[in-house]
Amino acid sequence: MAVVISYGGGVQSTALVVLAMSEGWDIDEVVHVDLMDAESPATREYVARFREWLQREYARDITIIERNMYQDMLARPAFTPVPWHGRREKFMLKRQCTREYKVQPLTRYLYDRYPGDCIRLMLGISVDEYHRMRDSSAARIEHVYPLVDWRLTRWQCRDVIERAGLAVPWKSSCWFCPFRSVVSQWALVQRYPDLAGMARVLEDRINADRRSRGKDEIVVLRTDVMAEQEDFCEAGFCDV
Secondary structure (H helix, E strand, O other): OEEEEEOOOOHHHHHHHHHHHHOOOOOOEEEEEEOHHHEOHHHHHHHHHHHHHHHHHHOOOOEEEEOOHHHHHHHOOOOOOOOOEEOOOOOEOOOOHHHHHHHHHHHHHHHHHOOOOOEEEEOOOOHHHHHHOOOOOOOOEEEEOHHHHOOOOHHHHHHHHHHOOOOOOOOOOEOOOOOOOHHHHHHHHHHOOHHHHHHHHHHHHHHHHHHHOOOOOEEOOOOOOOOOOOOOOHHHOOOO
């Protein structure tokens, strides 16, 4: 049986990898799906630094699977896997991004990498977010949740990271994710100003297509709702 950690670049999955290494767990591989231009730049920077730390401290690497969801949406503006909010009408599109850009690429990779094997896939969900636990829909993959088994909370995961001498990562997930709070989105835009222009380009491209099909416009970066939203991507593939 192969044992793999799905690494999302957030607090819980970083703590999970640190624990696996420090406790000497028998892990075959750590895998990260990088959504490139859609990924939070803070997450991409953190993953690069963490990868260097892992190589230096434990001679282990992170396998990177690249998928560029942002460029895919520019090329096919009718393709809207992100659950965008409506600009004027109150609606939210169907969420398909986690399945199509996190779960499916990882599943295909694992099936090719470990043909015929059963795979235990460790996911970074802490005990205070146990409601995000999901069984795998893939026949040869079993989801396991070591942080829940160890009864570790998000704050305890932060302690694990800091004790290892590492900085605590920002929230991961795509920079435009509708399940980020407005404050979180704009904090990223302030730190990475190019994101504002990228958002306008994407929004204009999608809305031009939607108008041509008689569809209501969407908004990529929201400025009208200040409430924190906690319903991040299911199953822990978009780590927080």
